[in-house]
Amino acid sequence: MAALGVLMLAAGCRADIVVDIDIAHDGAGKVTVEVSFDPDVMQAVPDLAELLVFDDLVGWDVSQQLEHAPVGERLRVVASKRFGTPAELAEVLAEIDQPADGSAGLFRSATFVGSRDGARVLYELSVTVGLDRPVAGLVNPATADALEGELFGLPIDEIEARAGAPLDELVTLVVQATVPQGAGRLPVDDVMTLNEGGTRVLRVSGELFDAEIAGADAEAERLAERASRGARIAVIWWIVLGLIVVVVVVVALRSRRRRLTFR
Numbered sequence: 066m067a068a069l070g071v072l073m074l075a076a077g078c079r080a081d082i083v084v085d086i087d088i089a090h091d092g093a094g095k096v097t098v099e100v101s102f103d104p105d106v107m108q109a110v111p112d113l114a115e116l117l118v119f120d121d122l123v124g125w126d127v128s129q130q131l132e133h134a135p136v137g138e139r140l141r142v143v144a145s146k147r148f149g150t151p152a153e154l155a156e157v158l159a160e161i162d163q164p165a166d167g168s169a170g171l172f173r174s175a176t177f178v179g180s181r182d183g184a185r186v187l188y189e190l191s192v193t194v195g196l197d198r199p200v201a202g203l204v205n206p207a208t209a210d211a212l213e214g215e216l217f218g219l220p221i222d223e224i225e226a227r228a229g230a231p232l233d234e235l236v237t238l239v240v241q242a243t244v245p246q247g248a249g250r251l252p253v254d255d256v257m258t259l260n261e262g263g264t265r266v267l268r269v270s271g272e273l274f275d276a277e278i279a280g281a282d283a284e285a286e287r288l289a290e291r292a293s294r295g296a297r298i299a300v301i302w303w304i305v306l307g308l309i310v311v312v313v314v315v316v317a318l319r320s321r322r323r324r325l326t327f328r
Contacts, residue, residue: 080235081256084161086242088154088190090273090281092177096157097145104137151177162198169195171238173264185274190244192267194251198259200232233260240267245281247271 080100088094130141148154155175162170173193179186201221221232228235237256242249249269251257257265273281 081237081239083239083241084158086154086158086175086190086192086240088151088177088242088244090179090186090188090245090278092151092154093147093149094154095145095147096154096161097143098161099141099143102140102142104134104139151175158192164202171195171198171259177244182272185272186278188244188247188271188273190242190267190269192240192242192251193264194238194240194257194267195264196257196259196261197263200236200259234258242267242269244269244271245273245277 083099085097085099086094087097125144125146127142127144130143132139132141146157146160148157154177155172158172158175159170162172164170171194173195175190175192177188177190179188181187224235225232236259238259239256240251247269249267251265251267
């Protein structure tokens with residue numbers, strides 16, 4: 066399954082996923098998904114950065130940053146994709162979590178509208194998140210074939226014992242967004258768990274005066290001269306899962322060393 070899959074389960078670690086939406090007044094923008102592998106994971110798999118290969122990941126820009134922390138090294142993996150319209154925003158969010166069985170994913174809807182009020186335009190972004198996705202349901206059962214019959218490489222009760230928490234509490238989610246002259250975060254404080262139940266809605270409002278819109282359009286034209294934003298098509302329903310489950314594969318099958326390529 067998609068995006069928020071499993072975690073550094075073999076190491077008994079937690080995965081904190083941040084999805085960031087940045088949208089301009091014309092409805093175009095970028096979605097970014099970030100996963101951080103903490104020093105515990107890097108200690109278990111010190112060559113993790115070399116094992117992650119993204120040559121065939123079309124449509125998403127992926128970068129890796131190895132950061133030095135007081136307790137060890139931390140690897141940040143960031144994947145981003147641009148969209149040209151609010152409708153494309155909804156499509157990109159759906160790519161992050163697209164269940165194989167056709168059921169609803171984490172991101173249920175996304176709308177962005179503008180309304181005029183005199184010499185200014187008011188904007189509102191609304192993103193609905195469904196929190197009824199058990200972690201065990203995020204993984205394609207075929208994954209078990211590569212992990213010696215276990216969906217996560219280890220029995221779930223062993224994973225929970227190592228982590229000291231139920232499986233559904235080990236993957237957390239934060240959704241944040243920026244619109245013209247406005248920003249918001251869901252939840253405002255703390256984090257969400259994927260199977261806590263119900264739905265939550267992130268609403269972010271902003272505004273621009275006509276002169277500011279004209280300036281933003283001029284800047285967009287200058288940027289367009291430097292780089293083309295061609296249409297890029299990709300379905301990477303496993304983008305985050307692929308990053309996380311590779312740790313399970315490496316730990317469980319360490320004796321079979323090989324490079325892992327994302328396609």
